[in-house]
Amino acid sequence: MTPPRLRVDDFDYDLPADAVAQTPAEPRDSSRLLVLDRSRGRVEHARFHQIGERLRAGDLLVVNDSRVIPARLPGVRSNGRAAEILVLRPLSEDAQRWEALVRPSRRLAVGAVITLRSGDQVEVGERLDHGTRAVRFDGDTHAIMTAAGEMPLPPYIRDRSAPPERYQTVYARPPGSAAAPTAGLHFTPELLTSLEARGIRRAAVTLHVGLDTFRPLEGEFIDEHHIHREWYEVPASTRRAIAAADRVVAVGTTTVRVLETAGRSGTASGWTDLYITPPHRFAVVDALVTNFHLPRSSLLLLVTAFVGAGMGETGPFAARDALLSAYRAALDEGYRFFSFGDAMLIL
Numbered sequence: 001m002t003p004p005r006l007r008v009d010d011f012d013y014d015l016p017a018d019a020v021a022q023t024p025a026e027p028r029d030s031s032r033l034l035v036l037d038r039s040r041g042r043v044e045h046a047r048f049h050q051i052g053e054r055l056r057a058g059d060l061l062v063v064n065d066s067r068v069i070p071a072r073l074p075g076v077r078s079n080g081r082a083a084e085i086l087v088l089r090p091l092s093e094d095a096q097r098w099e100a101l102v103r104p105s106r107r108l109a110v111g112a113v114i115t116l117r118s119g120d121q122v123e124v125g126e127r128l129d130h131g132t133r134a135v136r137f138d139g140d141t142h143a144i145m146t147a148a149g150e151m152p153l154p155p156y157i158r159d160r161s162a163p164p165e166r167y168q169t170v171y172a173r174p175p176g177s178a179a180a181p182t183a184g185l186h187f188t189p190e191l192l193t194s195l196e197a198r199g200i201r202r203a204a205v206t207l208h209v210g211l212d213t214f215r216p217l218e219g220e221f222i223d224e225h226h227i228h229r230e231w232y233e234v235p236a237s238t239r240r241a242i243a244a245a246d247r248v249v250a251v252g253t254t255t256v257r258v259l260e261t262a263g264r265s266g267t268a269s270g271w272t273d274l275y276i277t278p279p280h281r282f283a284v285v286d287a288l289v290t291n292f293h294l295p296r297s298s299l300l301l302l303v304t305a306f307v308g309a310g311m312g313e314t315g316p317f318a319a320r321d322a323l324l325s326a327y328r329a330a331l332d333e334g335y336r337f338f339s340f341g342d343a344m345l346i347l
Helices: 048-053 141-148 182-186 189-197 236-244 253-265 298-309 316-332
Strands: 032-037 042-047 059-064 072-076 082-090 097-103 113-116 121-127 133-137 175-177 201-207 230-233 247-251 269-272 287-291 343-346
Touching (some): 032 048, 032 316, 048 189, 059 236, 072 141, 113 141, 189 201, 201 236, 201 253, 247 253, 253 269, 253 287, 298 316
Parallel strands (some): 059 201, 247 287
Antiparallel strands (some): 072 082, 072 113, 082 097, 230 269
């Protein structure tokens, strides 16, 4: 039987503006935690520092250890008017040529120069797919970003008072993301130590988060959307840990995409454009830690697919209804949504 063709509108929901978190919880692990048992359809409420009570010895937490770069670069055009570059991913091995979102893109011809507040200049190049541009840096790109860049907070976060490190996970290592893998923002070093004492191990993958964090679903139907490629790597130590684990608990949707890509392809590193939509048969991931996601987003589709995978042969609409019911329960309880918001544990 052919599954129904799903519409983007099928994955919309109403969200009050005051439910969008503007500042991070302090301390990190004091955030709320909604626990969703997929098979029973049961919702429980806890605090994130209690997550170890919902996991068990033999579980493996797999995190995305990518570090957010200061990718937002304000500057001025040759006429003195404002411009901005949001770098997304390198296009050359020397990391001087990058794909970027440039504003105002339509008014910038190929060869136009943007001067950053550090005095460094960036040349705007050709138009690429999905409205992006190629840009070229003259010098050490990462040094320029450090001198002139800002944390690329999502546009729905209007309060910019949080220290930059609060938009990094405590285990962030290789730089390369244009947005944080936000499910990991809830962990503290002390919580990770306590989980290890319970026999809950941790391993890392890397996926440098790129353009699709900023892109809404395109088209009328979800199968008309395409995911932008992002670089990933699964170290040999992580592959061994996964093979030995009782359950694999993915921390974040980016980690899910890495694990499912590598699990299906057998490739330890490369580019992934895996677009997970319901229904989906998960090859590696057994449980998921995730935040609450935007309506009509690819991340909401991925989480819907994961909920459905634990419900049996019920169909994508039942999975959607179960997830959005949990979202309504969260709103009723005063949870905070999106990047600096609260978390879910889906078992």
